[in-house]
Structures are given as C-alpha cells and as structure tokens.
Amino acid sequence: MAMSDETMTGGASGSAKAAPVPKGRAAAAGGKSTLGQAVFVILLLGALALPFIFKNFTIFQMTMLMVYAIAILGLNLLTGINGQFSLGHGAFYAVGAYTAAIMMENLGIGYVWTLPVAGILCFVVGFLFGLPALRLEGIYLALATFALAVATPQFLKLTPFEHWTGGVQGIVIIKPDAPFGLDAVLNADQWLYFFTLAVGLFLYWLARNLVRSRTGRALMAIRDNPIAARSMGVNTSVYKATAFGISAMFTGIAGCLGAIVIQFVAPDSFTFALSVAILVGLVIGGVGWLPGALLGAAFIVFIPNVAEEISKGLAGAFYGFFLIAVIYLAPQGAGGLLRALVAKLGR
Amino acid sequence: MLNRRTLLGAGAAALAAAGIPAAALAADDVIKVGNTMAYSGPASAYGQIGSTIGAYIEMVNAQGGVNGRKIEWISYDDGYSPPKTVEQIRRLVEQDEVDLLHATLGTPTNTAIHKYVNAKKVPHLFVATGASKWNDPENFPWTSGWQPNYPTEGAIYAQWILANIENPKIAVLYQNDDYGKDYLTGLKRGLAGREDVIVAEAPYEVAQPTVDSEVINLKASGANVFFIVATPKFAAQAIKKSAEIGWEAERFLNNVSISVGSVLQPAGLEASKGLISAGYLMEVDDPQWADHEEVAEWRRFMNEWYPAGDQTSSFTVYGYASAYTLVETLKRCGDDFSRENIVRQAASLKGLRAPLLLPGITINTSATDHAPIEAMQLMRFNGESWERFGEVVHAESS
Numbered sequence: 230m231a232m233s234d235e236t237m238t239g240g241a242s243g244s245a246k247a248a249p250v251p252k253g254r255a256a257a258a259g260g261k262s263t264l265g266q267a268v269f270v271i272l273l274l275g276a277l278a279l280p281f282i283f284k285n286f287t288i289f290q291m292t293m294l295m296v297y298a299i300a301i302l303g304l305n306l307l308t309g310i311n312g313q314f315s316l317g318h319g320a321f322y323a324v325g326a327y328t329a330a331i332m333m334e335n336l337g338i339g340y341v342w343t344l345p346v347a348g349i350l351c352f353v354v355g356f357l358f359g360l361p362a363l364r365l366e367g368i369y370l371a372l373a374t375f376a377l378a379v380a381t382p383q384f385l386k387l388t389p390f391e392h393w394t395g396g397v398q399g400i401v402i403i404k405p406d407a408p409f410g411l412d413a414v415l416n417a418d419q420w421l422y423f424f425t426l427a428v429g430l431f432l433y434w435l436a437r438n439l440v441r442s443r444t445g446r447a448l449m450a451i452r453d454n455p456i457a458a459r460s461m462g463v464n465t466s467v468y469k470a471t472a473f474g475i476s477a478m479f480t481g482i483a484g485c486l487g488a489i490v491i492q493f494v495a496p497d498s499f500t501f502a503l504s505v506a507i508l509v510g511l512v513i514g515g516v517g518w519l520p521g522a523l524l525g526a527a528f529i530v531f532i533p534n535v536a537e538e539i540s541k542g543l544a545g546a547f548y549g550f551f552l553i554a555v556i557y558l559a560p561q562g563a564g565g566l567l568r569a570l571v572a573k574l575g576r
Numbered sequence: 577m578l579n580r581r582t583l584l585g586a587g588a589a590a591l592a593a594a595g596i597p598a599a600a601l602a603a604d605d606v607i608k609v610g611n612t613m614a615y616s617g618p619a620s621a622y623g624q625i626g627s628t629i630g631a632y633i634e635m636v637n638a639q640g641g642v643n644g645r646k647i648e649w650i651s652y653d654d655g656y657s658p659p660k661t662v663e664q665i666r667r668l669v670e671q672d673e674v675d676l677l678h679a680t681l682g683t684p685t686n687t688a689i690h691k692y693v694n695a696k697k698v699p700h701l702f703v704a705t706g707a708s709k710w711n712d713p714e715n716f717p718w719t720s721g722w723q724p725n726y727p728t729e730g731a732i733y734a735q736w737i738l739a740n741i742e743n744p745k746i747a748v749l750y751q752n753d754d755y756g757k758d759y760l761t762g763l764k765r766g767l768a769g770r771e772d773v774i775v776a777e778a779p780y781e782v783a784q785p786t787v788d789s790e791v792i793n794l795k796a797s798g799a800n801v802f803f804i805v806a807t808p809k810f811a812a813q814a815i816k817k818s819a820e821i822g823w824e825a826e827r828f829l830n831n832v833s834i835s836v837g838s839v840l841q842p843a844g845l846e847a848s849k850g851l852i853s854a855g856y857l858m859e860v861d862d863p864q865w866a867d868h869e870e871v872a873e874w875r876r877f878m879n880e881w882y883p884a885g886d887q888t889s890s891f892t893v894y895g896y897a898s899a900y901t902l903v904e905t906l907k908r909c910g911d912d913f914s915r916e917n918i919v920r921q922a923a924s925l926k927g928l929r930a931p932l933l934l935p936g937i938t939i940n941t942s943a944t945d946h947a948p949i950e951a952m953q954l955m956r957f958n959g960e961s962w963e964r965f966g967e968v969v970h971a972e973s974s
Contacts (some may be wrong), residue, residue: 262746284671285666285669285670286666286667286669286670286671287671289663289666291661293659312612355779364832382912386753386782396753396754397683397684397754398683398684398687398754399658399687399688399692401687401688401691402724487659489690491658491659491662491689492662492692493658493659493662493686493687493688495658495684495688497656497658497684497685498657498659498683498684498688500657502617502655502657509659531623537652537653541615541653542615542617544615544653545616
C-alpha cells in the first residue's frame with residue numbers, strides 16, 4: 230500500500246519535467262524505502278537516547294532544532310509541495326508563540342492546550358491571508374508576505390493590544406514540568422524535548438500522509454502546471470489557500486512550542502530575520518524534501534555559532550560564506566545532495 | 577547533524593561521566609565572565625561596549641589579573657534577539673560554566689533571561705540597560721543594574737522643577753512604550769504628591785513620521801515646562817518644532833538623546849539653546865575634560881588596548897566605566913569567587929568611584945538596592961556644548 234502510494238507520488242511530479250523543483254521525494258525505489266526506514270529508526274533511537282547522554286544546554290538546542298524543523302516543514306508544504314513563496318512565515322510563528330504565551334500566562338490554561346488552539350488560529354489566519362494572495366504569483370507573493378513579516382512586530386507593540394501582548398516588554402512564560410510523576414525521572418528540559426519530539430513526529434506523519442494523499446497530488450499538480458491542474462478539475466483557489474492555511478498551522482505550532490521552550494515572547498523575537506531564517510533552512514534542507522527540514526534547522530541553529538567562533542567581527546561574513554558554499558556544493562539543498570549520493574552508490 | 581558543537585558536547589559529557597566535577601566553580605585560577613551583546617543586527621553599534629570591556633580585561637590580565645587570577649571574558653553575539661539571548665546565556669551558564677554574567681545588553685533580551693539566571697543563581701551583574709526592573713533584589717536577588725535608570729532621571733527633573741520654577745505647569749511628550757512610561761513614572765514619583773502640575777501628556781508611537789502635532793497641542797495646554805522623553809529622531813523634531821512655534825517653556829530633554837551630533841545639530845543649535853538635561857558620564861569630547869586625569873588614562877587605554885575603538889563614541893566610555901566596576905567588584909571578592917560572594921560584593925559597593933563618571937558621582941549598592949548609579953548632574957545646552965550646573969543630584973532609592 231505504502232509502496233503504491235509512493236509510486237503515484239513519483240508519477241505526479243515526475244510527469245512535469247520542466248518543474249523547477251527537483252522531483253526528489255519521488256526517487257523512491259523499493260530499496261531506498263527500506264534504507265529510509267532503517268535511517269529513520271536509527272535517528273529515532275538516537276533522538277530518544279539523546280536527553281540521557283547530553284547536558285541540558287544541548288537538549289535545549291536540540292529542542293529548538295526540532296521547533297525550527299517543524300516551522301521549516303510548514304514552509305516546505307507551501308513552497309516545496311505547492312510552489313508558493315513566503316517571506317512571512319515568521320509572522321505565523323509569532324502568532325503561534327503569542328497564542329501560547331497569552332493562553333498560559335493571561336488565561337492560565339495548560340500548555341498542551343495551546344498547541345491545537347495555535348494550530349487552528351494560524352490555519353484560519355493563513356487561509357484568510359492565502360485568499361487575497363491567490364492573485365499574486367512568485368515574487369509578488371513573496372513581497373506581500375514580506376509585508377506581513379515586517380508588520381507583525383509593530384502590531385504586537387500596539388497599545389490597544391498591550392493588555393494582552395505585554396507591549397514591547399513581552400510576556401515571560403513559566404516553564405512546565407513533566408506531568409504524571411515523570412518529573413522524578415525527567416527534568417523540565419528533557420520533558421520539553423520529548424514533548425516536542427512527539428509533536429514533531431506527529432506533524433511529520435501528518436505532512437507525509439498529506440503529500441501522499443489525493444490533496445497532496447493536487448497541490449503538486451498546481452505547483453508543476455497550474456493550467457493543466459485546473460483543466461483536470463482541481464479547484465486551484467481552494468487548494469492554494471488551504472496549502473497556505475496548513476503551512477501556517479505547522480509554523481504556528483512551531484512558534485507555540487518555541488515560546489514554551491524559550492519561556493519568553495516579545496516583538497523583537499519575531500523580526501523579519503526569523504522569516505529569512507526559516508526560508509534559509511528550507512533551501513538548505515532541500516525544497517520539496519520533507520526530512521530536509523531537520524538538516525535545514527540544524528544549519529540555522531548551529532552555523533551562526535560556528536561562524537561566530539571563527540571570527541566575532543566577521544561572523545556575518547562567515548555565515549554568508551557557509552551559505553554560499555552549501556548552495557554551490559548542493560544546489561538542491563541537503564536533500565538533493567543525499568539523493569545524488571544514493572543514486573551514485575546504487576549504481 | 578554531526579558538528580563541532582555536538583562533538584564538544586559529547587566531549588564534555590564524557591568528561592562529566594568520567595567523574596571530573598563539571599561545576600568546578602572558582603576552583604581553578606580563572607574567573608569566567610559571560611556576556612551577550614549585539615555585535616550584529618540593528619543594534620550592533622552597542623557592540624563597542626562589549627569590545628571595550630574585553631580590551632579592558634585583557635589589560636587587567638596583562639597586569640597580573642585580579643587577586644592572582646586571570647579573568648576570561650566570553651562574550652557572544654545575540655543580535656539583540658531575545659530567543660538568541662536565551663540560547664547564548666544557556667550556553668554560557670551550562671556549557672562554558674561562567675562564574676558570573678556582566679553587562680548583558682538590552683531590555684527585551686535581559687527580560688528573556690531574567691527568571692532563568694535567578695533560578696540558576698548566576699550573578700547577573702551591571703546589565704547594560706536603563707529599565708528600572710533590574711533593581712528588584714527581593715524577587716531577583718542575582719540581578720543588578722548599573723546606569724541610572726529612567727525613573728531616577730525623571731525624578732531628578734521633577735525635584736529641580738519643584739525647587740526652581742514658580743507655579744510649574746508641565747507638558748510631557750513621551751514615547752509610548754516601557755522606556756517612555758518609565759520616565760513618566762519617575763517624574764510623578766519625584767513630584768511626590770504634586771502630580772497635578774502635569775497639565776498635559778502626549779504619547780507618540782515609534783511608527784509615526786513626526787511629533788509636530790503633539791508639540792503644538794502640548795503648547796496649547798499653556799504649560800511652562802516641556803519635558804521631552806524621546807529617542808534621537810523624535811527628540812530633534814520636538815526641539816525644532818517647539819522653537820519654531822515660539823513656545824517659551826523651560827525645556828527638558830532626556831539623557832537618551834543628548835548627543836550634540838545626532839540630535840542637537842539636526843534640530844538646530846540655536847533652537848537647542850537652553851535645553852536642560854542630566855548626565856552621569858563625562859562627554860570625553862567636551863573641552864572641559866580635555867586635561868582630566870581619568871580621560872587621559874582612558875585615552876592611553878584606548879590607544880594601547882583598543883586602537884580600533886571609536887574615541888568619540890559614548891559606548892567606549894560606558895564600556896570602560898562598566899569594566900572598571902566589574903574588576904573592582906571581583907577584587908573585593910578576596911579569594912572567595914563563589915557566586916554567592918560575588919553577588920554579596922556587588923551588593924555592598926560603597927562610594928566606589930568609577931573613572932569617567934562625572935565628579936561627585938559614586939556607585940552605591942546594598943542588599944536592598946541593586947541600582948549602582950543613582951546620581952546625575954543637570955546640565956544646560958549653551959548653543960555649543962553642555963554646561964553642567966548645580967550640585968550632583970542624588971535620587972537614591974534606598
């Protein structure tokens with residue numbers, strides 16, 4: 230069953246040779262599937278063992294890595310699968326983060342409940358933003374979403390909302406402890422790590438199934454050839470807006486988790502730089518290849534630190550250098566590089 | 577996924593597992609001082625504060641260190657982004673295992689780590705921000721401010737107004753955020769029961785293009801005192817407009833915007849004449865300090881240890897005085913560099929004179945007062961430079 234699904238996915242994007250996006254996830258031959266599963270199991274075991282080996286700081290970094298990976302996954306669904314651009318995903322991240330902060334600190338609601346609320350809210354916001362954005366293509370859409378990213382921190386500072394958002398001062402969140410007596414075994418950092426891991430796995434499963442579903446095929450058909458998709462009877466408007474909504478939902482949930490992990494939200498946390506970071510992570514990980522989100526997130530979490538260690542004054546320059554090097558060596562991101570390697574080995 | 581940091585982490589974990597005490601605080605002969613600073617991003621001009629402190633510590637180490645120990649200055653870039661600050665501070669505390677944090681920059685960034693460092697009981701000293709919340713030893717005993725905070729400055733103006741202006745009627749223009757409201761709070765506190773003399777308040781938003789209409793409305797209130805709580809761009813507009821419309825009020829300008837080059841010149845030096853403000857650090861460009869011993873010492877330091885630094889910038893002055901405060905605090909720790917003792921010493925500075933503070937201003941702290949500098953001196957702009965007048969005004973909170 231899973232096999233036939235994958236073949237169909239492959240067929241859908243493989244049929245459009247002119248597509249700018251690599252038909253990466255389509256390179257799913259039978260052998261690679263088992264290899265992929267083996268890699269997944271090893272990664273999962275590693276991920277489960279990690280909090281018991283490393284210090285809290287590393288656990289925290291890994292948690293943030295997963296948070297960014299979820300955000301990138303969201304953008305990947307929009308850009309990689311549906312072919313729409315967004316420079317404004319930092320805005321959805323911010324909406325998710327503020328939802329968590331306001332619910333937890335102002336309303337005293339448990340953090341677990343903030344996730345579905347943030348998800349639904351961001352879906353609605355994303356869907357509504359997606360509707361007018363339907364008229365915009367390519368760089369024009371990028372520009373519209375850019376405006377969204379720039380406007381968001383300003384809205385968060387506005388006086389009428391200050392009672393809720395805390396204005397420039399932001400909101401400090403109390404870190405949740407592990408529930409059900411688990412706090413005897415796990416400290417707060419370890420618990421949040423496992424919590425994020427569970428949410429991340431669930432969302433990844435959701436994204437994977439979405440891509441392999443009828444809806445996913447429609448989304449990719451729109452990306453590859455919108456006119457053909459429309460003539461096949463795909464309601465492009467509805468699908469594109471839905472893609473925006475789902476993408477925003479993923480990123481919003483990431484923001485929600487991020488706020489709980491960082492324990493603080495403020496307008497300065499969600500500047501345009503965040504949107505760019507998510508986009509960078511997407512491109513580094515591989516546009517259209519879902520597991521690439523993890524690699525992209527690793528890049529945006531670790532490479533700035535590495536660059537800073539090389540030279541404080543030129544940290545930005547070194548970051549840029551790494552970025553260019555990766556794009557040059559792996560023009561299709563980590564996903565493309567891996568596929569090329571696998572193809573070479575398999576020959 | 578495999579990268580330097582995880583390898584380092586793995587190494588550290590292996591060491592810890594091997595039974596070597598990871599938290600060997602103050603057991604070795606290096607005092608680790610952590611810091612986050614904006615070396616990149618929109619606030620990167622502040623980065624000079626961190627570089628100056630780093631250079632100062634290098635000098636102290638070259639001269640033999642503090643009580644026989646070297647100081648290690650670990651300063652990371654947070655780009656003025658609170659989530660990055662949290663990450664970098666956790667790296668400093670949990671991985672680098674710093675003994676204390678010094679002069680971490682920014683109000684939102686320090687807010688993000690405020691609870692964390694206090695829960696971890698890490699000294700969070702002499703933060704580089706003017707908000708008032710760092711002086712809260714009851715709830716945050718590990719945190720301490722440094723520079724005079726905004727309410728203190730507001731209170732100093734209020735005291736002077738009550739003492740020197742007959743029948744004052746105050747109009748306030750303020751930026752509608754924490755910074756602006758902090759000043760307003762301080763002003764009201766200084767008025768102590770005579771808040772009714774404030775006849776008009778006009779907030780402005782940072783997104784506004786100008787504050788001209790606010791200034792005109794404030795004049796219409798008939799006030800004879802105009803208090804400008806604004807960041808440089810808006811301060812320049814307010815100064816210019818109030819002069820243009822011939823509003824003959826005593827005008828007060830907050831310390832944030834006293835730069836002659838970037839505020840008063842754009843506003844017009846003639847229009848700026850007569851402005852009153854308050855300062856606590858020497859303006860090193862001011863001819864009256866040219867021959868001052870501390871300024872000469874600072875110039876020697878800058879030339880030798882930080883030649884790339886900007887000698888006209890107030891940030892290098894700030895960094896120098898801040899670093900001096902840190903080193904002096906560490907000297908007083910004697911041989912006990914435990915975190916408890918570091919905070920205890922930081923909270924028992926009495927009459928400490930940091931170089932480049934205005935004459936007569938000293939640093940005073942206690943277990944219930946974590947606001948080191950709480951005195952300023954008023955000064956009036958004479959059309960060319962700031963002329964100090966009157967005594968140093970103390971607004972010590974306790």
